[in-house]
Amino acid sequence: xxxxxxxxxxxxxxxxxxxxxxxxxxxxxxxxxxxxxxxxxxxxxxxxxxxxxxxxxxxxxxxxxxxxxxxxxxxxxxxxxxxxxxxxxxxxxxxxxxxxxxxxxxxxxxxxxxxxxxxxxxxxxxxxxxxxxxxxxxxxxxxxxxxxxxxxxxxxxxxxxxxxxxxxxxxxxxxxxxxxxxxxxxxxxxxxxxxxxxxxxxxxxxxxxxxxxxxxxxxxxxxxxxxxxxxxxxxxxxxxxxxxxxxxxxxxxxxxxxxxxxxxxxxxxxxxxxxxxxxxxxxxxxxxxxxxxxxxxxxxxxxxxxxxxxxxxxxxxxxxxxxxxxxxxxxxxxxxxxxxxxxxxxxxxxxxxxxxxxxxxxxxxxxxxxxxxxxxxxxxxxxxxxxxxxxxxxxxxxxxxxxxxxxxxxxxxxxxxxxxxxxxxxxxxxxxxxxxxxxxxxxxxxxxxxxxxxxxx
Amino acid sequence: xxxxxxxxxxxxxxxxxxxxxxxxxxxxxxxxxxxxxxxxxxxxxxxxxxxxxxxxxxxxxxxxxxxxxxxxxxxxxxxxxxxxxxxxxxxxxxxxxxxxxxxxxxxxxxxxxxxxxxxxxxxxxxxxxxxxxxxxxxxxxxxxxxxxxxxxxxxxxxxxxxxxxxxxxxxxxxxxxxxxxxxxxxxxxxxxxxxxxxxxxxxxxxxxxxxxxxxxxxxxxxxxxxxxxxxxxxx
Numbered sequence: 001x002x003x004x005x006x007x008x009x010x011x012x013x014x015x016x017x018x019x020x021x022x023x024x025x026x027x028x029x030x031x032x033x034x035x036x037x038x039x040x041x042x043x044x045x046x047x048x049x050x051x052x053x054x055x056x057x058x059x060x061x062x063x064x065x066x067x068x069x070x071x072x073x074x075x076x077x078x079x080x081x082x083x084x085x086x087x088x089x090x091x092x093x094x095x096x097x098x099x100x101x102x103x104x105x106x107x108x109x110x111x112x113x114x115x116x117x118x119x120x121x122x123x124x125x126x127x128x129x130x131x132x133x134x135x136x137x138x139x140x141x142x143x144x145x146x147x148x149x150x151x152x153x154x155x156x157x158x159x160x161x162x163x164x165x166x167x168x169x170x171x172x173x174x175x176x177x178x179x180x181x182x183x184x185x186x187x188x189x190x191x192x193x194x195x196x197x198x199x200x201x202x203x204x205x206x207x208x209x210x211x212x213x214x215x216x217x218x219x220x221x222x223x224x225x226x227x228x229x230x231x232x233x234x235x236x237x238x239x240x241x242x243x244x245x246x247x248x249x250x251x252x253x254x255x256x257x258x259x260x261x262x263x264x265x266x267x268x269x270x271x272x273x274x275x276x277x278x279x280x281x282x283x284x285x286x287x288x289x290x291x292x293x294x295x296x297x298x299x300x301x302x303x304x305x306x307x308x309x310x311x312x313x314x315x316x317x318x319x320x321x322x323x324x325x326x327x328x329x330x331x332x333x334x335x336x337x338x339x340x341x342x343x344x345x346x347x348x349x350x351x352x353x354x355x356x357x358x359x360x361x362x363x364x365x366x367x368x369x370x371x372x373x374x375x376x377x378x379x380x381x382x383x384x385x386x387x388x389x390x391x392x393x394x395x396x397x398x399x400x401x402x403x404x405x406x407x408x409x410x411x412x413x414x415x416x417x418x419x420x421x422x423x424x425x426x427x428x429x430x431x432x433x434x435x436x437x438x439x440x441x442x443x444x445x446x447x448x449x450x451x452x453x454x455x456x457x
Numbered sequence: 458x459x460x461x462x463x464x465x466x467x468x469x470x471x472x473x474x475x476x477x478x479x480x481x482x483x484x485x486x487x488x489x490x491x492x493x494x495x496x497x498x499x500x501x502x503x504x505x506x507x508x509x510x511x512x513x514x515x516x517x518x519x520x521x522x523x524x525x526x527x528x529x530x531x532x533x534x535x536x537x538x539x540x541x542x543x544x545x546x547x548x549x550x551x552x553x554x555x556x557x558x559x560x561x562x563x564x565x566x567x568x569x570x571x572x573x574x575x576x577x578x579x580x581x582x583x584x585x586x587x588x589x590x591x592x593x594x595x596x597x598x599x600x601x602x603x604x605x606x607x608x609x610x611x612x613x614x615x616x617x618x619x620x621x622x623x624x625x626x627x628x629x630x631x632x633x634x635x636x637x638x639x640x641x642x643x644x645x646x647x648x649x650x651x652x653x654x655x656x657x658x659x660x661x662x663x664x665x666x667x668x669x670x671x672x673x674x675x676x677x678x679x680x681x682x683x684x685x686x687x688x689x690x691x692x
Contacts, residue, residue, distance in 0.1 A: 142471045142601045142645070143584040149514035150579060150603075206466045207494070212520070214495060362691055363586065363684035365599040367645025370472025393677040397649055400670045401479060 006045040009038035010104050013097050028085025032093030043089070043126035046096050047105040049080055052127060053284060056115045056155065057135035057174065058145075059331050060277040061087070063308075064133060065114040067268075067281045071298025072110065075290060080111040087114040089122045117151050118144060120158035131287065132159065133166045133280050137173045138204050138223050141327040142367050148173050148204045156180075166283050168276060169240040170221070172228050176209045185287065187279045188240035189272070191247045191254075194219050194226075201333065201373035210235045221272060222337070223330050242283040244275055256282050263292040266299040269309060271338050312446060314453020319430045321442055326353040326435035329371035336372070339431045340379040347382050348427035350418050352434045352441055354389030366394045374402035384427060386410045388418040415441050419448035424456045458487040458664060461505040464494045464513070464521060471601065472645040473511030473545055479648045480509070482669035483655060494524060500535060501528055506662040508535070512546025512644045515558060515577060515603070519565055522551055529568055536570065541661050542638040545647050546602070549633060549640030550575045553606060571633050571640075573608035573624070586692050587643050588685040589616030589631055594653045597681050598643030606642075615641050620685060620692050637661050652678055 013035035020027040035042045055065040062083075069081040080099040085091045092113055099107050115123055117137070134155070137148050145151060156178045159165075168174045169186030196219050203224040208215055213232030220226035229236035245262065246255040252267045254275055265282060268274065278299070285295045308323045320342075324335040332353060339349060358364035369391075377385055377399055385408055387395035392411040399409060412418045415438070422430065430449070434442045462477040469477070481489055487506075490499045494517075500508055513521060525532060536542065550556055552570035560579035567575075583605070587598040596616055605625035614623065615632030623630040624642070632641040639658070641647065648655045652668035652675055659666045668674050684690050 139470070142599075143582070146582060146601070146603065147470055147514045149516050153579070203466075214493075361689050363681060365584070365586075365601070365645070366650075367472040367599055367601075370475040370646040370649075393673065393680055397670060397673045397677050398646075400673055401475065401482065401649060 002039070002041065003045065005039040006042060006104065009035040009042050010097060010100075010102070012038060013094070014102070017094070017098055026084070027098065028082070028094050029091050030094070031097060032086075032090035032095075035093050035097060036090055041126060042093055043096070043123065045104060046100060047103075048096070048127065049106040049109050049111040051110045051131075051288070052129045053110070053112045053131045053133070054115045054124075054127070054129040055112070055133045055135070056117045056120065057133075057168075058117065058138045058140050058151070059328070059334075060135040060273055061114045063274060063277045064135060064280050065112050067277065067298075067302055068112045068284060070302050071281065071285060071290075071295060072112070074298045074301055075294045077110055078108045080106065080108045080113075082113055087116040088119045092123055092127065117155060120155050124158035128160055129163050131166060131284065132163050133284055134168065134174045134177060135277060135280060136168050136171045136225065137177075138171075138330045139202070139371060140330070142365060143327070152177060164287075166280060166287070168225075168280070169238045170225050170227065170276070172209070172215070172224065172237055173205050175238050185242070185283060186238045186240045187242040187276070187283045189221070189244040189275060189279065190240075191244050191275075192272075194221055200224070201375070202330070202371060208233060208235050222334060225276075242279055242286070244279050247275060254278060258283070258286060263296075265292075265296050266302075268299065268303050271334070273334055312449065314449045315424070315456035316428050317424055317430060317449060317453040317456060318428060319432065319446075319449050321432045321434065321446075323436060324351075324353050324433040326355045326437075327365075327368050329368045332433075333373045333376070335433055336374075336376040339433065340376050340382060342381075344429050345381050345383075346427060346429060348384045348386070348422060348430045349377070349382060350386045350388060350430070350432045350445070351395060352388045352415055352418070352432065352438050354391045354438075355435060356437045359390045364391055366391055366398075369394060369398045372398070374399045374404060377402070377404045377408070382408070384408055384410065386412055386418050386421060388412045388415045416444060419445055419452060422452065424452050428456075458484060458507075458662060459490060459499075459503070459505045460484065460487050460507045460509070461490045461492060461499045463492050463498060463508060463510040464517075465491055465511070466493055467517045468511050468513040468521065468548065470512040470514070470644070471546065473647075475646050476511060476543075476545065476648045477509055479646065479655070479669060480507070483659060483666050484664075494520060498524075498528065500540075501531055504535065504538070504540060506541060506664075507658070508540060508542045510544050510548045510551075512548060515561065515579070518547060518550065518556070519563070521548075522565055522567060525551065525568060532568060533570065536635055536638045539637050541658060543658060544638075544640045546642065546644035547604060549642065550604060550606065552633070552638070552640060556604070570635060570638070571608070571610070571613070573606050573610060573633070575604050575606050577604035579603050583626075586621050586685060587616065587618070587631060588620040588682075588692075589618045591616055591654060592657075594651075594657055595682060596643075596651055596654055597678065597685050598641065598647055598650065599645055600642050601644060602642060615639055649674055650678065650681065
């Protein structure tokens with residue numbers, strides 16, 4: 001009976017895929033939803049590709065899965081992946097059924113699946129990945145992700161010992177996941193060690209997960225990412241099998257040591273988060289058997305998806321667009337830090353991180369602003385900040401509490417008018433930090449900047 | 458004036474930790490004592506003017522209860538003596554009789570200040586907003602939680618709700634109050650979001666202080682209040 005339901009679900013979902021494609025629509029979610037409505041354990045009946053790699057964690061899973069897919073594809077692999085789709089149960093079902101035959105058998109030999117960490121318990125009982133990459137676990141959306149204990153509990157509960165883990169060895173929460181999985185590899189970063197005295201704004205792990213005693217840190221790069229050890233027991237950050245030992249920002253290279261050798265790869269973006277992401281990719285591809293040359297071939301032809309990071313010039317103006325996921329305080333803080341660290345002066349920032357849907361007949365939960373490090377805006381290189389969107393007053397109050405000088409701040413509730421407030425003769429280095437769902441606004445700004453820049457030629 | 462901030466390194470999730478920072482800005486001359494979970498609370502041998510504790514994970518909540526248990530009588534003494542104690546998010550649950558962790562299959566006895574029980578289910582997250590009154594002050598807030606409190610708090614609620622749910626989905630009474638112990642399930646930057654309540658809370662210590670960045674805080678508060686009072690805005 002279950003099998004019959006599966007075949008009905010498969011048929012209906014494939015029909016839905018066909019119809020959606022005929023209409024020129026994406027078939028990256030709805031067919032999966034149809035399949036799961038008819039057959040709850042649909043995923044469990046699919047014949048999966050020979051190798052299934054899942055990527056999960058708080059930040060960077062899209063970048064890692066896109067890079068893996070891109071490099072594998074450039075090396076001749078035919079990969080099932082959900083780069084353009086959803087990373088929850090229905091999205092995973094949709095992409096797997098698209099790449100399966102009429103009996104539900106996978107047509108491709110390898111799958112790279114980005115998995116929403118909260119959906120692990122709905123997905124992994126059916127899809128037991130051969131490999132699971134976890135970039136990091138840190139606080140995220142208040143509403144959806146709660147706290148890191150919860151996410152760790154979900155991921156750990158969802159896995160069986162069959163899965164081989166590729167974990168961030170510089171994240172003690174991630175490296176402590178799923179102790180039942182004995183086959184574990186760690187990646188990490190040794191280059192550009194920060195000063196020991198650098199104190200991060202937030203830490204999601206303060207006490208030993210084994211004995212509860214205080215943790216000490218050799219150093220922390222951001223949040224709790226760094227090297228830690230317990231003051232009372234043997235617990236410490238694990239040794240790393242894949243270790244970034246050098247970053248050449250000028251020439252865009254990074255060096256990874258593994259298996260007793262050093263290898264250099266093209267660095268697609270020098271944000272430290274993306275160095276971790278790139279190292280995870282090197283580790284995974286090496287485990288799959290790709291040579292350093294094959295991996296570099298892929299890296300040298302890859303770049304971060306334009307919607308996440310992009311630059312444009314307009315006359316004298318140089319504008320950088322950086323996606324900063326709203327409701328995600330650590331990701332936003334990393335973006336703030338990245339912009340502040342760029343060695344330029346007199347920067348102007350437009351901060352447009354309010355969630356559109358949470359402000360349409362809604363009033364957005366602003367708790368996350370208080371987990372973001374707004375003190376970064378006090379950096380001397382940042383001359384002006386325009387907070388735009390319906391929550392601009394909340395951004396102002398948050399910034400003042402963080403010690404930012406009010407003189408630096410301009411409020412502009414109407415995002416469409418933010419660019420018009422810029423004096424192009426005074427500010428030429430402009431940074432737009434925008435939420436995932438504000439891409440349309442960012443696109444409008446591009447047009448407005450083009451016009452604004454024309455007068456500065 | 459002395460303000461004790463309890464366990465902010467682990468009981469300050471979702472921006473709750475910034476309530477302490479905001480109090481510091483409101484009370485620049487006060488002494489702030491940050492007590493970590495491994496240290497003995499300052500209140501055990503002293504009487505702070507204000508004590509604050511914020512939101513934490515379930516595991517931390519169990520650890521905090523065990524930390525407090527030996528000082529249960531002292532905590533009751535402080536409450537009866539009128540010390541201002543403010544608890545946000547899931548910290549109020551500590552003062553209930555029992556917490557049932559349904560998903561984790563655990564149960565723990567609380568400090569029994571209120572004859573209420575708690576049910577926590579990690580697979581049921583509730584997100585909501587709060588519009589209520591505490592005396593003549595209108596209060597706004599946000600909630601995100603795995604647990605609800607059960608029992609009759611109608612005679613000692615913190616807030617009479619205008620919109621949003623109370624201690625559970627059937628209740629119209631949010632939080633608890635006993636003398637100057639204020640308990641609310643609202644989380645995050647409750648004090649910066651409610652400058653009028655902040656001023657009231659401080660006034661209970663016998664000191665008068667203006668909320669920090671009052672003008673900007675009131676602007677943000679009024680904007681949120683108008684949105685929360687708008688029937689088109691979903692709760």
